[in-house]
Amino acid sequence: MCGIVAAYGAVDPDKCERMLARLRHRGPDDTGVLAVDGAWLGHQRLSIIDVSGGHQPLTDLDETAWIVGNGEIYNHERLTSRLPDGVLRSRSDTEAALHAVLRGGPAAVATLDGMFAIAMATADGGGLVARDPMGVKPLYQVTDGGVTLFASELRAFDDEDRPRVEAFPPGSLWTPGAGVVRFADAVPVEVRPARRAQHDTWDxxxxxxxxxxxxxxxxxxxxxxxxxxxxxxxxxxxxxxxxxxxxxxxxxxxxxxxxxxxxxxxxxxxxxxxxxxxxxxxxxxxxxxxxxxxxxxxxxxxxxxxxxxxxxxxxxxxxxxxxxxxxxxxxxxxxxxxxxxxxxxxxxxxxxxxxxxxxxxxxxxxxxxxxxxxxxxxxxxxxxxxxxxxxxxxxxxxxxxxxxxxxxxxxxxxxxxxxxxxxxxxxxxxxxxxxxxxxxxxxxxxxxxxxxxxxxxxxxxxxxxxxxxxxxxxxxxxxxxxxxxxxxxxxxxxxxxxxxxxxxxxxxx
Incomplete structure (x- = not known):
């Protein structure tokens, strides 16, 4: 569980640092930041899984992609069990999300079972932001001309950005090219009462x-x-x-x-x-x-x-x-x-x-x-x-x-x-x-x-x-x-x- 800030486009690192500082209460154990061409990721960590080795942003072996996350991926062991030996750099459940997206593309966020808000950046200028279908973990966004900002709480944003703050929709993902796309509903559309009651009670x-x-x-x-x-x-x-x-x-x-x-x-x-x-x-x-x-x-x-x-x-x-x-x-x-x-x-x-x-x-x-x-x-x-x-x-x-x-x-x-x-x-x-x-x-x-x-x-x-x-x-x-x-x-x-x-x-x- 943590606080995250992410920015894509014409990034202002000072603004991002101010935003992350306002989220320190969400992750008092550690702070991590990353600036790459066209993106900035920040993380305030509350150490729950892999306390000693889960520092974020996490990266792949080639250091071409990075991720920060807030929440827990409950099926992370099942997801990482499919990976070749030596691929993982930590036991962090967030790293499972990184490899899922690297191997399966943005749509792979639908395979994550948990409560999460994640943000990724890649060395070639790509990015991804996603929030769990129920919206258990919070995420807000602001788009202002050449930059899109994301943060875990309203308080993170500067005063001049606040009139444009919107809640990032649950069950959705964002990429610089496609914008916001829904990948899952809070309540799956196929869920309907599977059986009508024949009696007033149950067995x-x-x-x-x-x-x-x-x-x-x-x-x-x-x-x-x-x-x-x-x-x-x-x-x-x-x-x-x-x-x-x-x-x-x-x-x-x-x-x-x-x-x-x-x-x-x-x-x-x-x-x-x-x-x-x-x-x-x-x-x-x-x-x-x-x-x-x-x-x-x-x-x-x-x-x-x-x-x-x-x-x-x-x-x-x-x-x-x-x-x-x-x-x-x-x-x-x-x-x-x-x-x-x-x-x-x-x-x-x-x-x-x-x-x-x-x-x-x-x-x-x-x-x-x-x-x-x-x-x-x-x-x-x-x-x-x-x-x-x-x-x-x-x-x-x-x-x-x-x-x-x-x-x-x-x-x-x-x-x-x-x-x-x-x-x-x-x-x-x-x-x-x-x-x-x-x-x-x-x-x-x-x-x-x-x-x-x-x-x-x-x-x-x-x-x-x-x-x-x-x-x-x-x-x-x-x-x-x-x-x-x-x-x-x-x-x-x-x-x-x-x-x-x-x-x-x-x-x-």
């Missing part, structure tokens, strides 16, 4: 299929040469991930570190402690006060580069948790994506989505939008403290498995709890009352939501914020005191950036 074969897919996804994300922990909110999704990971490390004679955050006595802290005791993890609690939540607000909005209330409520405790977790581990697993796969949000159980096909379409839409919402919040809050977050529920194979299920099974006939199929698949892995615990949004379960709502009402009604900020025509209408307050903070930090080009409102806010 053991289905439960085994779902459970095996989740377990395999967690195992893939345990790949690391450094310590791995789990963000444990006490909710269903992170509890399942923690239970699987705990079994995995126990087989190696190790104990899984887990991390929870909340105000004293909050529902998340209580539930997380019980899950941790059940799975035998080395549990760490971050108990925060209302004052600490208020103090972290401005930084949280700036860090996540977003002002949507649903994201900010989660970002504040997430940021405080990441700061403490980074003292113990460099990688954490999270439960992001399960609600989108298995219909966990309350709004999808309204009359609007009563038709199963409408529900399925909404789940697909929500997955396609994650890169600018929860994934953006998760990436920024962790990487701000040099911590890599991985999301097992967004594993490509698991996404296919979950979306091939009949959407009827994800509905709630007769008041059935949300995600009932997923809960039943993990019977015996968690205490029954926690396995069937009702859903709370992370910001609410941690206690931060109530603190922030009261703070926003006070500041907007009083003199703290001054006048209500003017909302540009290109931004969506602000919908609450919280959004007014958070937009004011965001505007102060990201003046000139078009909200509609880089952000979107959260559907459940």
């Amino acid at each position: 053991d074969v289905v439960l085994d299929e779902v459970r095996d897919a989740v377990v395999a996804a967690v195992r893939r994300r345990m790949m690391s040469d450094v310590g791995v922990g789990v963000f444990l909110s006490g909710g269903l999704d992170s509890a399942i991930v923690a239970a699987i990971a705990a079994r995995e490390v126990r087989e190696r004679g190790e104990v899984l570190p887990t991390f929870a955050v909340g105000t004293a006595g909050s529902g998340d802290l209580v539930a997380a402690a019980r899950v941790a005791e059940h799975i035998g993890s080395d549990h760490h609690e971050v108990v925060v006060t209302a004052a600490a939540v208020a103090e972290a607000l401005d930084e949280a909005v700036t860090v996540i580069e977003h002002f949507d209330p649903a994201l900010v409520r989660s970002a504040v405790p997430n940021l405080l948790l990441a700061r403490e977790a980074s003292k113990e581990v460099k990688v954490v697993l999270t439960g992001e994506g399960a609600d989108e796969l298995f219909a966990g949000y309350s709004y999808v159980h309204t009359d609007e989505f009563a038709d199963p096909d409408a529900l399925h379409a909404e789940l697909v839409r929500s997955l396609e939008q994650l890169h600018g919402l929860n994934l953006q919040r998760c990436d920024r809050t962790t990487m701000f403290h040099g911590l890599e977050a991985r999301e097992p529920f967004l594993d490509a194979a698991l996404v296919r498995t979950a979306l091939a299920l009949p959407p009827e099974w994800k509905q709630r006939p007769g008041g059935r709890p949300e995600k009932a199929l997923l809960r039943e698949a993990f019977t015996g892995w968690l205490p029954e009352d926690l396995l069937w615990r009702g859903k709370e949004q992370f910001g609410d379960g941690s206690g931060a939501g109530a603190v922030l709502a009261a703070l926003a009402a006070e500041r907007v009604a009083g003199t703290d914020t001054g006048a209500t900020p003017e909302v540009p025509a290109h931004c969506w209408p602000l919908r609450s005191d919280e959004e007014v307050l958070y937009f004011a903070i965001w505007s102060r930090e990201f003046a000139g950036i078009r909200a509609d080009a880089t952000l979107q409102p959260f559907a459940t806010a």
Whole structure:
């Protein structure tokens, strides 16, 4: 996990150096830069795989092509196993991406299974930039006349470039000659409910299929040469991930570190402690006060580069948790994506989505939008403290498995709890009352939501914020005191950036 900057065309090395310096938090372990004719690559490294030998930019044996990358390529060993002996210069998963493209051309990025943003340059003036299909890893771009700039975060760009910043689309690649070309969709087009529900429930074969897919996804994300922990909110999704990971490390004679955050006595802290005791993890609690939540607000909005209330409520405790977790581990697993796969949000159980096909379409839409919402919040809050977050529920194979299920099974006939199929698949892995615990949004379960709502009402009604900020025509209408307050903070930090080009409102806010 790292921060990258890339430039192609009429490169200004000083500008590129400034941009990379603003991303130092994403990779505090090492800095690497490369300037070749018509291209510049920069890398801030958080050392996860091949700690001693993975310095970037990485190059081939002939030193005719170079690559920098942010993220993880989970199938890198399978990809490199096909290479002749002596070709590899490191054990880095990013080097697998370099050789895949050198051997298969730009289209070979479609063979990479993981979360990634990569940039390549070649001695003959060629270049390539690509982002993973789900958009787990961030990437932004600016084209200004004779130069195209790429960076991992909005904050990297100089003020004069900010009005032209756009999010680089997930599942796309860029080359100097062809521009931006899509190579994969977040949700594969062939994924449709493979079978219609004949009954209201499912059988053991289905439960085994779902459970095996989740377990395999967690195992893939345990790949690391450094310590791995789990963000444990006490909710269903992170509890399942923690239970699987705990079994995995126990087989190696190790104990899984887990991390929870909340105000004293909050529902998340209580539930997380019980899950941790059940799975035998080395549990760490971050108990925060209302004052600490208020103090972290401005930084949280700036860090996540977003002002949507649903994201900010989660970002504040997430940021405080990441700061403490980074003292113990460099990688954490999270439960992001399960609600989108298995219909966990309350709004999808309204009359609007009563038709199963409408529900399925909404789940697909929500997955396609994650890169600018929860994934953006998760990436920024962790990487701000040099911590890599991985999301097992967004594993490509698991996404296919979950979306091939009949959407009827994800509905709630007769008041059935949300995600009932997923809960039943993990019977015996968690205490029954926690396995069937009702859903709370992370910001609410941690206690931060109530603190922030009261703070926003006070500041907007009083003199703290001054006048209500003017909302540009290109931004969506602000919908609450919280959004007014958070937009004011965001505007102060990201003046000139078009909200509609880089952000979107959260559907459940």
